[in-house]
Amino acid sequence: MEKNFDLSVELCGVKLDNPIIPASGTFGFGKEHNAFYDINILGSISIKGTTREARFGNPTPRIAECRAGLINSVGLQNPGVDAVVANELPALRKIFRKPIVANISGFSIEEYKECCAKVDKQEQVAIIEVNVSCPNVHNGGMSFGTQPEMAAEVTRAVKSVTTKPVFIKLSPNVTDIVAIAKACEQAGADGICLINTLLGMRIDTKRRKPVIANKMGGFSGPAIFPVAVRMVYQVAKACNIPVMGCGGVESASDVIEMMMAGATAVQVGAANLKDPYACKRIIEELPAEMERLGIEKLTDIIGIVE
């Protein structure tokens, strides 16, 4: 291509070569996909969701096939924040030179604070992404992300112990996503990432039982793309902080649509499991798609839709 297309974007001062970031939980700590291609072409990586303690996660089966997507109920399996800092991040550093997004989960305010403070100290971590879809063990198991006050409380707590930009990753399983996003913004969030998976369920009609051992799980894949675009659009319009768009992205065209809705960066999730080359393919397709649509700089189209 003769023309020079500018794919770079900036998230709270963090410069990315392109807006493509594999979503947490679909890319491990980079090692598996690096066997398929050099992952340094990515904008960044959102690492596997990390908690204070090591977690095995939920019983199996954890995966169910769906039309245009899948349900997962992995249950935040991870080696725990200390092992992530001691082993996984140095291993990732060897194969990925760029700054990363650390995805943190917690089951209490204290846990969020402790984990975020630890990853905040890591040089390679540029952004902290706080997953508020987990149940709050101190509040009857209600997810932190389903109520504006609770999401704001997590945000405030994490901001009080960190120096890096904090993005709150929101669950779509709520009645008013805008109210929750605004509560996070007012509590000091530097950005919003959305959407996490939609709660779903499949039944094995032969066995008359749920396919997933935990009965329900998070639905992701191309089927949820329109829901994601809608929520990104609503939140980007209502808030003055950057948005990472996530949900069902499979192509360069999807990336541009998500950015026009208001996303500054775009995460790719389920597609990494079906096609291990998904992110590489999307990045390589972007210039041609930009040319087709008359876009020279990706930053020109962020939130361009009225």
Add this chain to the structure above:
Amino acid sequence: MYKKGIYKIVANTPLTREVYRMVLEGDTQWIKRPGQFVNIELEGLYLRRPISICDWDEKSITIIYKVVGKGTEQMSRMQLGATLDVLTGLGNGFNPDVENEKPLLVGGGVGVPPLYHLAKMLIAAGRKVSVVLGFNTAAEVFYADEFRELGADVYVATADGSVGVKGFVTDAIQQEQIDFDYFYSCGPLPMLKALCGCTDKAGELSFEERMGCGFGACMGCSCKTLTGNKRICKEGPVMRREEIIW
């Protein structure tokens, strides 16, 4: 190491009413061990379908699959010359280099295929190989002759007794008083469990689980073992018996 490639279907024929044998032509350099698997993309289905490798050479892969759902049903209708997008070289596979003289290979149903290339390698290495194959009924039996042609001692067990020993693979092992010093096995979980219950010899077993990616990224197929958490698709599907938590 594992890679993605495009493979051409050069054979796709039924072995029994529900079990098919498919031969795929393409790059096989990533397959290192018997008991590894491939993960096949199919049109209109979101997740790939993991299928164990039965046999391979420099330019082709043989897989044997049972029609159990939409994915395998679609595969059974695929024409020669059609192409498939396949990940190869997945999983750890059986270890043919373990020291043994008289290995026993035990397969149940569609757990039989991954033992085939293993039998080839063990026989080529001069081992005295016994094979026990378990099925529900005579009409479901496949590959018994193929194992015999390799030079293995083959015993068949059927649940209804329509051919071979009546009962399970464990009944055949006991009735035929098969002499072995190590075992390799793949089949349904109850069979694997019963096998470990009827012998205290060392061995390795291949497990299955619903998978997301098949190459270790999603943690969808994890299991607990005595040597730590493992991904069936990556540190598995084959495990040593002493690691397994039943």
